[in-house]
Amino acid sequence: MLVEIAIGDAYGAGFEFCERPKIAQYNDLTAYQQHYLGMPAGSYTDDTQMSIAIAELLLDRLDWSPANIADGFVRAFKRDKRLGYAKGLYQLLSDVADGAALLAILRPDSSRNGAAMRSVPLGLVKDQQTMEQQCRVQAQLTHNTPEGVVSAMAVAYASHYLVYQLGPVAQLTTFVSEKTKHAWRNDWDAEVECDGIQTVHAVMTVMSQHRSYAEILRHSVALGGDVDSVAAIALGLASLSTAYQSDLPEHLYTGLEQGRYGMSYLRELDARLSAQFGLPLLAGNS
Numbered sequence: 001m002l003v004e005i006a007i008g009d010a011y012g013a014g015f016e017f018c019e020r021p022k023i024a025q026y027n028d029l030t031a032y033q034q035h036y037l038g039m040p041a042g043s044y045t046d047d048t049q050m051s052i053a054i055a056e057l058l059l060d061r062l063d064w065s066p067a068n069i070a071d072g073f074v075r076a077f078k079r080d081k082r083l084g085y086a087k088g089l090y091q092l093l094s095d096v097a098d099g100a101a102l103l104a105i106l107r108p109d110s111s112r113n114g115a116a117m118r119s120v121p122l123g124l125v126k127d128q129q130t131m132e133q134q135c136r137v138q139a140q141l142t143h144n145t146p147e148g149v150v151s152a153m154a155v156a157y158a159s160h161y162l163v164y165q166l167g168p169v170a171q172l173t174t175f176v177s178e179k180t181k182h183a184w185r186n187d188w189d190a191e192v193e194c195d196g197i198q199t200v201h202a203v204m205t206v207m208s209q210h211r212s213y214a215e216i217l218r219h220s221v222a223l224g225g226d227v228d229s230v231a232a233i234a235l236g237l238a239s240l241s242t243a244y245q246s247d248l249p250e251h252l253y254t255g256l257e258q259g260r261y262g263m264s265y266l267r268e269l270d271a272r273l274s275a276q277f278g279l280p281l282l283a284g285n286s
């Protein structure tokens with residue numbers, strides 16, 4: 001799961017808000033592209049780092065309090081600073097010493113996709129009420145708007161539906177729409193802004209229209225715009241269900257960053273999550 005989130009993120013990051021010709025020329029899964037911020041090809045961004053933070057919080061089994069969650073975000077950032085965060089949040093995370101300090105200065109009024117992009121791991125929480133509550137608390141920390149929260153909830157419910165096999169994939173959008181009381185689309189075909197609602201429309205679209213990791217990844221990027229978030233969420237979701245064929249080229253696995261918090265670390269977290277939640281190994285190709 002985290003491995004696939006990172007692959008979607010790192011591949012998508014090379015195309016995030018890029019010009020159309022770059023997508024037309026290079027979106028064929030043959031290579032990671034360099035990110036416009038200058039990160040080396042194969043590096044993941046904030047989407048994965050914050051998903052790691054959520055995964056670690058689930059593994060730590062601490063109280064699901066805003067202070068602990070904020071601590072988790074600050075810790076994941078400080079030990080491995082990386083670009084890709086919204087400018088304001090990057091500065092805040094750099095400035096603060098811990099979660100309490102972050103909470104004291106954060107203005108959580110964003111309706112962007114920052115809460116949604118880190119919500120795939122929350123679907124592993126078996127009890128739906130607990131999952132909803134945990135998802136809401138973490139979303140409200142940074143995105144305390146109806147759009148910020150409902151987009152995060154949609155991602156968590158999609159993850160939950162797939163990992164616990166609650167029904168056929170063809171019913172995914174219907175299930176998530178009912179649970180979140182929001183009409184999600186599976187025919188999104190416009191460029192995706194850095195916006196929670198649009199991001200989930202795009203994710204539902206690629207999850208509904210394809211049954212293969214490779215097609216999901218290509219389509220996510222082909223939409224244009226904030227494609228690393230769409231690709232990260234969608235590939236993470238796909239990895240939770242055997243209904244999706246694990247058919248990414250091997251070099252996307254071997255080419256993913258290998259540092260302290262790279263591929264091995266992501267695999268290790270996936271394995272620990274699998275054990276904790278009693279689920280089959282959470283990665284198609286691990």
Ligand SMILES: [Mg+2]
Pocket residue numbers: 045046047084085228229
């Ligand atoms: Mg990103």
